[in-house]
Amino acid sequence: MANKALAKRQKMTIRVEPAPRSLKPRNPVAVAAKQRAAGSHRKSASAVRQAQNLLAKKRVSDTGSEDD
Known part of the structure; x- marks a missing residue:
């Protein structure tokens, strides 16, 4: 009987499954x-340019470290 008051305050809701997407x-x-x-x-032009700059820096650092 304690549920009776609670049931009156609750709104009845009906759950509807969503329709499948057409x-x-x-x-x-x-x-x-x-x-x-x-x-x-x-490769884009900037990627090619960046690779060339990296290669140039590598060559400079390789030639600078060799002492004969």
Whole structure:
């Protein structure tokens, strides 16, 4: 009987499972545009420049340490 007062104050809620997502048709124009956006698989100009600078520093430090 103690539950009776509590039950009156509680609101009844009905749980509804979310509907499964409906699959939308894909936009062929968007897919083609996204595939075109991909670039060639090569290093960027800044990566090449950075590698050259690193190589130059390595060569300078190698030649400077050799004393004959």
